[in-house]
Amino acid sequence: MTAAELTLVGLSHHVAPVELRERVVLDRDEAAAFARDLAPAVCLSTCNRTELYLAGGQEDRAAAALAELAGEPLDGVLYRLHDDDAALHLFRVAAGLDSLIPGEGEILGQVRGAYEAVEPDSLLDRVFRQAIALGKRVRSETAIGENPASVPAAAAALAAQVFGDLTGRRVLLIGAGRVGELAASNLASRGAVIAYVANRSPDAARGLADRFGGRGVPLDASALAHALADVDVVVSSTGAPGFVLHAADVPARRHHPLFFIDIAVPRDLDPEVSRLDGCFLYDIDDLEAVVAETLAGRRAEAERAEALAAEEVERFRRWRASLDVVPAIASLRAHAEEIRAGELAKLDGRVSDEERAQLDSVTSQIVNKLLHLPTVRMKEAAATSDGIVYADALRHLFGLEDGER
Amino acid sequence: MAEALFWPVLIGYGEAAFAYASPRTSRLATWGVRVGWLAQTALLIVQAERTDGFPWATFAGSLNLFVWLVVSTYLIWGCRPRFRLLGLAVMPPVALLFLVARIGGGTTSDAASRYPNLFLVLHVGLVLAAFAGFTLAAALAGLYLWEESRLKRRAPDILRLRLPPLQSLERLTQRAIVVSLPLLTLGLAAGIVRLRQQGASTDPLEWLTLLTWLVYGGFLVTRPAGRRGAYLALAGFVLVVVSRLALAGGHFT
Numbered sequence: 222m223t224a225a226e227l228t229l230v231g232l233s234h235h236v237a238p239v240e241l242r243e244r245v246v247l248d249r250d251e252a253a254a255f256a257r258d259l260a261p262a263v264c265l266s267t268c269n270r271t272e273l274y275l276a277g278g279q280e281d282r283a284a285a286a287l288a289e290l291a292g293e294p295l296d297g298v299l300y301r302l303h304d305d306d307a308a309l310h311l312f313r314v315a316a317g318l319d320s321l322i323p324g325e326g327e328i329l330g331q332v333r334g335a336y337e338a339v340e341p342d343s344l345l346d347r348v349f350r351q352a353i354a355l356g357k358r359v360r361s362e363t364a365i366g367e368n369p370a371s372v373p374a375a376a377a378a379l380a381a382q383v384f385g386d387l388t389g390r391r392v393l394l395i396g397a398g399r400v401g402e403l404a405a406s407n408l409a410s411r412g413a414v415i416a417y418v419a420n421r422s423p424d425a426a427r428g429l430a431d432r433f434g435g436r437g438v439p440l441d442a443s444a445l446a447h448a449l450a451d452v453d454v455v456v457s458s459t460g461a462p463g464f465v466l467h468a469a470d471v472p473a474r475r476h477h478p479l480f481f482i483d484i485a486v487p488r489d490l491d492p493e494v495s496r497l498d499g500c501f502l503y504d505i506d507d508l509e510a511v512v513a514e515t516l517a518g519r520r521a522e523a524e525r526a527e528a529l530a531a532e533e534v535e536r537f538r539r540w541r542a543s544l545d546v547v548p549a550i551a552s553l554r555a556h557a558e559e560i561r562a563g564e565l566a567k568l569d570g571r572v573s574d575e576e577r578a579q580l581d582s583v584t585s586q587i588v589n590k591l592l593h594l595p596t597v598r599m600k601e602a603a604a605t606s607d608g609i610v611y612a613d614a615l616r617h618l619f620g621l622e623d624g625e626r
Numbered sequence: 627m628a629e630a631l632f633w634p635v636l637i638g639y640g641e642a643a644f645a646y647a648s649p650r651t652s653r654l655a656t657w658g659v660r661v662g663w664l665a666q667t668a669l670l671i672v673q674a675e676r677t678d679g680f681p682w683a684t685f686a687g688s689l690n691l692f693v694w695l696v697v698s699t700y701l702i703w704g705c706r707p708r709f710r711l712l713g714l715a716v717m718p719p720v721a722l723l724f725l726v727a728r729i730g731g732g733t734t735s736d737a738a739s740r741y742p743n744l745f746l747v748l749h750v751g752l753v754l755a756a757f758a759g760f761t762l763a764a765a766l767a768g769l770y771l772w773e774e775s776r777l778k779r780r781a782p783d784i785l786r787l788r789l790p791p792l793q794s795l796e797r798l799t800q801r802a803i804v805v806s807l808p809l810l811t812l813g814l815a816a817g818i819v820r821l822r823q824q825g826a827s828t829d830p831l832e833w834l835t836l837l838t839w840l841v842y843g844g845f846l847v848t849r850p851a852g853r854r855g856a857y858l859a860l861a862g863f864v865l866v867v868v869s870r871l872a873l874a875g876g877h878f879t
C-alpha cells in the first residue's frame with residue numbers, strides 16, 4: 222500500500238490560447254470553492270494558468286470540472302502530471318520558471334494565495350510549503366527577477382539608473398497613449414511625481430493629469446519649455462507624424478540631468494537631444510534592446526533556478542518515500558512491543574517487583590537491539606525507489622496488519 | 627607579530643580584489659575587505675607600539691598607512707552591494723600597493739624618522755588621509771564617466787552590468803572631496819609651519835601638493851556638475867599620484 226498520489230490537472234499559456242484560459246480563470250474565492258469540491262485539492266488560477274493539485278484520486282472528476290468551466294472538451298490542452306512530475310511542475314511555477322516572462326515575481330504570491338485559501342491535507346501542505354520556500358530561495362539566491370522585463374519597467378529602471386531614488390522626481394508626460402501612461406505609472410510606483418501631462422486635446426491632458434495628481438498643459442512650444450525647466454524625466458508617446466520636441470527647444474541643464482523616454486513610433490523626440498550635455502534619450506528600440514538583454518540575463522539565471530527546483534524535487538521524493546516506510550517501521554516496533562509485553566505478563570505473580578523491572582529492562586534492550594539494524598536499513602531504503610518494496614516485505618514477513626498503519 | 631598580521635591583510639584584500647569580479651561572490655569580497663582592514667589596523671597598532679617614533683614616514687611606510695586610509699574611506703562611503711564595481715576598481719590596486727609597501731619594508735616595526743611625532747602625525751597623517759579620500763573620489767569619478775558614456779550610447783547591458791546611479795556617484799565624489807580638502811589644508815599648514823620654524827626652503831613636492839590643493843579647492847568653489855566635475859576630480863588625482871611617487875625621493879629623510 223502506498224501513500225496518497227499527488228496529481229496535477231490543468232492548462233496554461235503553453236497549451237491553451239487566451240480565449241480558452243479566460244473561460245477557466247477563477248478569482249481567489251471561486252478557486253477555493255472549486256478546490257473544496259474536489260478536496261483534498263488546491264486550485265491555482267491566474268491569467269496564464271488554471272491548475273488543480275490533488276492528493277489521491279479525483280483526477281477524472283477534476284478534468285471534467287475544468288471542461289465544464291471551459292464549456293468544451295479539453296482533451297487536447299489539459300495536462301496531467303503525477304507525483305514527482307507534478308511536484309516539479311509546481312516548484313517551477315512558484316520559482317517563476319514556467320511563467321511567460323521567466324522569473325516574474327507575482328506568481329509566488331498567487332501560489333501562496335491558492336495554498337492559504339484552502340485547508341490542504343499533509344501531502345498538499347508539504348508540497349506547497351516546499352514550493353513557496355523554493356520560490357523565495359530562487360529570488361534570493363539568483364538574479365532571475367532583478368531586472369525589468371517590459372518596456373515601461375525598463376524605462377523606469379533606466380531613470381533610476383540616472384537619479385537613484387525616484388521619490389519626488391518630476392515627470393512630464395507628453396501624449397496620453399497607453400504605453401506612455403504605463404511608463405508614467407511605473408515611474409509613479411517608484412515615487413516619481415507626474416507633474417505635467419501635455420496633449421493636443423486639453424480634455425485628455427486634464428483627464429490623465431487628474432488621475433496622476435498633475436497638471437494638464439497644451440502641447441505647444443511655450444508650455445513644453447516651461448514644463449521642461451521644471452522636470453527630471455520626460456515620457457513621450459504621442460501619435461504625431463513628426464518630432465514634437467527638437468533639441469533646440471530643450472533648455473540648458475547645468476546641474477541636473479534630464480532623462481527622455483520616447484516610446485512613440487514614429488519618434489516624438491529629436492535624436493539630437495541625446496547630444497545635449499546632461500540629457501539622456503532612450504527611444505523604443507533602445508528600450509527593447511535593454512529588455513532583450515535583461516531577459517537573456519533572466520534565462521541564464523533560470524538554469525541555476527532549475528537546479529534548485531531539481532534539488533527540491535529530490536527532497537520531496539525522499540519525504541514521499543519515507544511516508545511508505547515509516548508506518549511499516551512503526552508497525553514492526555508496535556508488534557515487537559506487543560509480544561514482549563505479552564510474554565512479560567505471563568510472569569505476573571511469579572517474580573518480585575525488582576525482578577520484574579530487571580526483566581522489563583533486559584527485554585526492552587533485546588527488542589531495541591534486534592530492531593535497530595532493520596530500522597536503519599529501512600530508513601536508508603526509504604531514500605531509494607526500493608522503499609515501498611522493503612515496506613511491503615516487512616509487512617508480509619511479520620504479518621503486520623494494514624490497519625495498524 | 628607584524629609579520630603574522632601581514633598575511634591576513636594581503637589575503638583579505640587579495641580575496642576581495644578577485645571576489646568583486648562576480649556579483650555572486652561580492653558578499654565574500656566585502657568580508658575580505660573587512661577582515662583585511664581589521665588585520666591592517668592591528669598591524670598599524672603593533673607598528674606604532676613597537677617603533678620608537680612615527681613608523682610611517684618612509685615611502686613604503688607611508689604607502690602602508692595610505693592603503694589603510696583608502697580602505698577606511700572605501701568602507702565608509704563605498705562598501706555597498708550596489709557599488710561592487712567600485713570595489714573592483716579600488717581593491718586590486720590596494721592589494722598591489724600593500725604588497726609594494728611590504729617589499730619596501732613598510733610593514734615592519736623598525737622604521738623611524740628624525741622628525742617629531744606630533745608633526746608627522748599632523749602632516750603625514752592628514753595629507754595621506756586627504757590623498758586616500760581623493761583616491762576614492764577619483765575611482766568614483768572614473769565610474770561616473772563610464773556610466774555616463776554607457777547611458778549616452780544606450781548600452782543594452784546597462785541594467786545587467788549595473789553601476790551605482792549617476793547622481794549617487796556624483797554626490798559621493800563631491801562628498802569625498804569636501805571631506806578630504808580640509809584634511810589636506812591642515813596637513814599642508816602643519817608642513818608650512820614646520821618649514822618656517824626650520825627656516826628651510828620649499829621643495830618641489832610641497833609646490834606640487836599646493837597645486838593639488840588649488841585644483842581641489844577650485845572643485846569645491848565651482849562645484850562642477852557631471853562630466854566636468856569628474857574630469858576635474860581625475861585631474862586632481864593625477865597630481866596626487868605624482869605627489870605619492872615624489873615621496874619616494876626621501877621627503878622626510
